[in-house]
Amino acid sequence: MLNKYAPAVTLKDTVVNVNFCDNATISAPNIYTNYTWFNGLTSLSTSVVANNTYSLKTKDIFGFESTDEIAVYPYVRLNNMNVYMCFYRHV
Numbered sequence: 001m002l003n004k005y006a007p008a009v010t011l012k013d014t015v016v017n018v019n020f021c022d023n024a025t026i027s028a029p030n031i032y033t034n035y036t037w038f039n040g041l042t043s044l045s046t047s048v049v050a051n052n053t054y055s056l057k058t059k060d061i062f063g064f065e066s067t068d069e070i071a072v073y074p075y076v077r078l079n080n081m082n083v084y085m086c087f088y089r090h091v
């Protein structure tokens with residue numbers, strides 16, 4: 001019953017259509033009672049810069065806490081192809 005009504009938070013790594021300097025907004029599912037992002041914000045979403053990993057801690061209706069991380073990657077278009085850029089990788 002616990003996992004049916006209040007599963008542990010799971011954030012999927014995502015690619016956002018921004019460059020390394022632009023901000024992007026990431027959001028959590030609206031099924032928890034408390035949210036605490038890496039930066040202390042307690043809202044459903046937060047603003048981030050691409051090419052980094054961010055954490056979120058949640059509390060469910062039963063009082064259980066769970067934490068997950070999300071990696072946000074930028075991409076650029078080069079000759080009509082997506083080129084993904086990650087830490088320690090060359091294009």
